[in-house]
Amino acid sequence: MIPGTTGPAAGIPAPPLDGPGARTRGGDHGPGWSGQHAELADEVTTALAGSLNLRRTVLRLVDLLRPRFADWVLVVLADHRLGRLSLHGGTDPTSTDSVARNPAEDLGVGRVLRSGQGELLHVAPDSPTTDGLDSLIPHDALRAQAVDLRPADVLGVPLTARGSTIGVLVLLRGGDRGFPAEDIALAERIAGRAATALDSARLYEDRSRVASVLQAGLRPPSLPRIPGMRIAAGFRAAADHSDISGDFYDVHGHGDDWLLALGDVCGKGVEAAVLNGRARQSIRTAVHFDRSPAVVLGALNSALYDDGDARFVTAVCTRVRPGADGGAEVTVAVAGHPPPIVLRADGTVEELAARGIVAGVRPTATYTEVKDTLAAGDTLLMFTDGIYEARGARGFYGMDRLTRLLPVYAGAGPEAVCEAVEQDVVEYLAGRPHDDMALFAVFCGR
Amino acid sequence: MPGGFPDTPGAPDPAARFDDALGRVDADAAVEVVDGLLDAGADPLGVLVDVIAAGLRRIGERWQRAEWTVAQEHAATAVAVVATRAVARRAERVPATRGQVVVACAEREWHALPATIIACALRTAGWRTTLLGAATPARRLSQYLHDLGPDAVAVSCSVLGSLPATRHFIEAGTAAGIPVLVGGAAFGPDPVRALALGATAWAPDARAAVTAVAGLPAVVPTAPPLPQAVAAEQAALALAHDRLAADLRVRWSPTARVVGTPPLDGVDGVVGSVVDQALHAISAVLLTGDTRALSWTADWAEALLAARGADPALVTELGDLLTAALPEFPLALDLVERHWDRGLTTSGHLPT
Structure with a gap:
């Protein structure tokens, strides 16, 4: 129920007739206006269920209510974290601003927030002051918009969800139309439904903010430009909506000495991603002291083992030293991981004969290095088991299919190779679930 | 040149130099063209539309005309990607x-x-x-x-x-x-x-x-929601896609009838593309009601096969095979019967 607070004793001056108010004024809703929004509360429920984003939810609410139910709509939400009130809507439904909460505490907005009870402001048509609107519209520019509409009634209904009043829905009707009792009741019903959606969106946004900050270091990195070389990567998480997984790739170094790493931690999802972050950090630190792939993998092994975690990591490290002739010297070591494939400029496909134990299961491990020379136009491709173990209608994708696919992409560059493999594997899967997949290619040449 | 690119006297037009860089798979040259235009004050939107996107369109045409293999198409596209990144780096500012x-x-x-x-x-x-x-x-x-x-x-x-x-x-x-x-x-x-x-x-x-x-x-x-009947049939068609495509590939005879010089790209690969594309066109028409997608796909297939020395009449044969393969899909069957080879030159109706 709305305890009818009778609005400012003084009213509001009429705006100039040719002012902006004349244009933005609510339309002529005609007879039976009130009857036309019987289904509005249901529409609010359905429409607001479509988004978990707070801004989009507010936009949609404002869009539903204006001009059908009110001429001007403002959604006031309490931000407890910052001690502010965020204000959404007004004449421009996309506009957003915020004000400090304290000054508004003793105004209508503050009362509605604390009491969970709505307030109705009747505006006397010929009164000379606008002060009364402060109560529900604690913002100068927004209040000016409201004044232009020559409001008859300003209604503030609580947005109460799950036992808390999280905001105030401010509705305004201009001209000579106020809010009759049945419309006030409907406004309260609408606000109740909207509040649940807004509160869910607020909760989601809080979680999403935390998650995105924590995930920032776990996302695939952006790749640097290496003089004389081109590098490219492909990445697809098993959870197809996610940007993090148990597969990783990274590149470290500068000038003419680089280390490219790609790996796969056991497990899936967030738990795997956290271990992935540790593995990447260990590699990053190890590379700081020595870029030899065997040393880096040895350090990764010890660091993971010392963590006392029973899980393990497979990885491949490739040190790339571009030469003056357009080629590069590469040194490779692997820890329980499929060795890289070299796609020569002439289309020959070679698997480098690197072998080594997975990292993280023995106190110490020694890795052996394999050397190779890349000529201009050669591509070295590293990949995780999600590629060849992709399971389609005809079983595993397999290494054979991968090596048969590659020759035509000789010399085409690392982007083309990664894209071709990713496309072939995903089309082979034809929508079936898959493991995390990562590809990392380095190409000699421009 | 649309987009009002600054003129360098004596230099070939930027779009032509860009195409040339794509053809040679020369990323540095492609970036040089783009950077040169932007340094000279060209509108980035013009560079994107009139140089890069236009070059990309010509890449596709070269594949369609069998001048390039799929791998060449990929390699040239990768060069265009690198060039786009050069524009993107400035856009970030x-x-x-x-x-x-x-x-x-x-x-x-x-x-x-x-x-x-x-x-x-x-x-x-x-x-x-x-x-x-x-x-x-x-x-x-x-x-x-x-x-x-x-x-x-x-x-x-x-x-x-x-x-x-x-x-x-x-x-x-x-x-x-x-x-x-x-x-x-x-x-x-x-x-x-x-x-x-x-x-x-x-x-x-x-x-x-x-x-x-x-x-x-x-x-x-x-x-x-899309109309229930077409949505349901399209969904069923998508589920049956692999089975239908495999069956059509086996029954269709273009490989045996290739004439002239061997094509640059395997005809087998083109057969796969044409069959997939024909089935996808049926889905597209079901969902959008735009029957041109089907007759234009038949035209496209005809051009693709002709460029590879195959008999364009094979497109009519594929239409017949589609008709025979689709008895469980009444709406799709009707579309193929009415629209597949309406535009084909072999059936005497030129598209307008």
Whole structure:
């Protein structure tokens, strides 16, 4: 129920007739206006269920209510974290601003927030002051918009969800139309439904903010430009909506000495991603002291083992030293991981004969290095088991299919190779679930 | 030259030099053309549309005419990607004064570059953009829509086979009240397919996309459901796609009838593309009601086969095979019978 607070004793001056108010004024809703929004509360429920984003939810609410139910709509939400009130809507439904909460505490907005009870402001048509609107519209520019509409009634209904009043829905009707009792009741019903959606969106946004900050270091990195070389990567998480997984790739170094790493931690999802972050950090630190792939993998092994975690990591490290002739010297070591494939400029496909134990299961491990020379136009491709173990209608994708696919992409560059493999594997899967997949290619040449 | 590029006396036109760089798979040369134009004050949008996107279109035409293999097409496209990044690096310096747009390709769409160009064009115009890559699952798009709450979604769709997944993107966007702008070759030359799929707006190129995004409403209603009968038949057809395609490949006889010089790309590969494309065209017509997608696909197949020395009458044969293969799909069968070879030169009807 709305305890009818009778609005400012003084009213509001009429705006100039040719002012902006004349244009933005609510339309002529005609007879039976009130009857036309019987289904509005249901529409609010359905429409607001479509988004978990707070801004989009507010936009949609404002869009539903204006001009059908009110001429001007403002959604006031309490931000407890910052001690502010965020204000959404007004004449421009996309506009957003915020004000400090304290000054508004003793105004209508503050009362509605604390009491969970709505307030109705009747505006006397010929009164000379606008002060009364402060109560529900604690913002100068927004209040000016409201004044232009020559409001008859300003209604503030609580947005109460799950036992808390999280905001105030401010509705305004201009001209000579106020809010009759049945419309006030409907406004309260609408606000109740909207509040649940807004509160869910607020909760989601809080979680999403935390998650995105924590995930920032776990996302695939952006790749640097290496003089004389081109590098490219492909990445697809098993959870197809996610940007993090148990597969990783990274590149470290500068000038003419680089280390490219790609790996796969056991497990899936967030738990795997956290271990992935540790593995990447260990590699990053190890590379700081020595870029030899065997040393880096040895350090990764010890660091993971010392963590006392029973899980393990497979990885491949490739040190790339571009030469003056357009080629590069590469040194490779692997820890329980499929060795890289070299796609020569002439289309020959070679698997480098690197072998080594997975990292993280023995106190110490020694890795052996394999050397190779890349000529201009050669591509070295590293990949995780999600590629060849992709399971389609005809079983595993397999290494054979991968090596048969590659020759035509000789010399085409690392982007083309990664894209071709990713496309072939995903089309082979034809929508079936898959493991995390990562590809990392380095190409000699421009 | 459209776009008003500054003239360097004696130098070949930038678009021609760019095409040349694509042909030689010379990323440095391609970047040099783009940087040269931008340094001379060219409009970045013009560079994107008239140089890079135009070059990309010619890459596709060269494959279609059997002048290039798929691998050459990929390699040249990678060069165009590198050139687009050069424009994007400068676009990053433009202050982001407008809202946010998520740009994406739906599943089965592997042509990521047109989306990259759109994202770069919007960024140049002051929008904050988030680019999701090729073949993005609808769940991933939804995740981004909930996390970011953007002002719009822009979807690039080049292949007919991705239109059903693009429809899922339209549902994901509009269900959240977010307007969805679509564009790309799969939509044809006008907004018919786009609007049939429930998109908010359609744009024929990056320049039009920049204009269109600025005019989108803040909130849109959820796209209405597609007619139940066609949606159900299209879904059944998608489930049966692999079986139907394998069967058609076996029965169709182009490999045996290839005449003239051996084609640059395997005819087998083209057979696969044509069969897939024919089935995807049927799906596209079911979902959009635009029957041109089917007759134009037959024309395209005819040109593709002719360029590879095969008898264009094979397209009529494929139509017959499709008719025989689709008894469980009455709506699709009717479409093939009425629209497949309507435009074929071999059947005497030239497309208008």
